[in-house]
Amino acid sequence: MTKTIWITRTQPAAAQSASVWAEAGFEPEVLALLDVMPVAYSPIPKNAILIFTAKNGVDHMAQTDHRAICVGDATAAHAEASGFRDVVSVDGTSADITRWVLANLNKDGTLIHISGRHVRGTITEDLAAAGYNATRVITYELTPVPTWPVKRISHVALYSPLAAKTFAELARERDVSTLTTVSISKATNAELDGLSLNARYIATRPTEAALVKAVQTP
Incomplete structure (x- = not known):
C-alpha cells in the first residue's frame, strides 16, 4: 500500500522535500500550512x-x-x-x-x-x-493557512512549531487516529500534545534525511 505524506512547508523548499520523500517510497502531497509574507526592514550594516x-x-x-x-x-x-x-x-x-x-x-x-x-x-x-x-x-x-488535503494521507511532515500548531488546531475537528506525524524538532512535536494520532516521530536532526529516517526506523 502506497504511503502518502503531506508536505506542510512552503515553496520552494516544499518541492525539494517532496523529491526526497518520493525517493524514499512515499507519495508526497504538497499543501502549505503557512503563508510567507515579506516585512519591510531598514538596510543592514x-x-x-x-x-x-x-x-x-x-x-x-x-x-x-x-x-x-x-x-x-x-x-x-x-x-x-x-x-x-x-x-x-x-x-x-x-x-x-x-x-x-x-x-x-x-x-x-x-x-x-x-x-x-x-x-x-x-x-x-x-x-x-x-x-x-x-x-x-x-x-x-x-501566517496560518487553514487547509487540509482532499486525498487520503497516511503521514504528515511538520517543519516548525507554528505549522504544527496550525495542524493541531485543524486536526482537533477531525478523526486523525490513522495519521502518523513526523516533526523536525521536539518543540514542533510538543504542539501535537492532546491529539489522538496513530504515531508521532521526531527527527534526531533538523534535516529532511533525518525526518525520513525517523519514520522508516522508529
Whole structure:
C-alpha cells in the first residue's frame, strides 16, 4: 500500500522535500500550512555578520555581501547559492549557533539574526548577555493557512512549531487516529500534545534525511 505524506512547508523548499520523500517510497502531497509574507526592514550594516536559522530568512534578504552563519547544511547551501560569502554551517540548532559564535568570534563585530516574526530560541538574547553586539531583524512573517488535503494521507511532515500548531488546531475537528506525524524538532512535536494520532516521530536532526529516517526506523 502506497504511503502518502503531506508536505506542510512552503515553496520552494516544499518541492525539494517532496523529491526526497518520493525517493524514499512515499507519495508526497504538497499543501502549505503557512503563508510567507515579506516585512519591510531598514538596510543592514555592511560589516554585519548575518545569522540564518531558516531558508526563508535567506530568501527575504536583499543584501548578499555579508558573511553568514547558518543553522544547518541545507540553509548554508541555499545561502551560498544566493550569493552570500564565507558561509558557515553549524549543522545543528539555534543553541549550536550561539556556541559556535562564543567559540569562534570576538565581540567587536555586529551580529544580526535574520528571522521571521515568530522565532524559537534565544540567539540574540544569549549573545547580547555574553557581551556581543547582537540584534534581530524581522524580514518576513508566517501566517496560518487553514487547509487540509482532499486525498487520503497516511503521514504528515511538520517543519516548525507554528505549522504544527496550525495542524493541531485543524486536526482537533477531525478523526486523525490513522495519521502518523513526523516533526523536525521536539518543540514542533510538543504542539501535537492532546491529539489522538496513530504515531508521532521526531527527527534526531533538523534535516529532511533525518525526518525520513525517523519514520522508516522508529
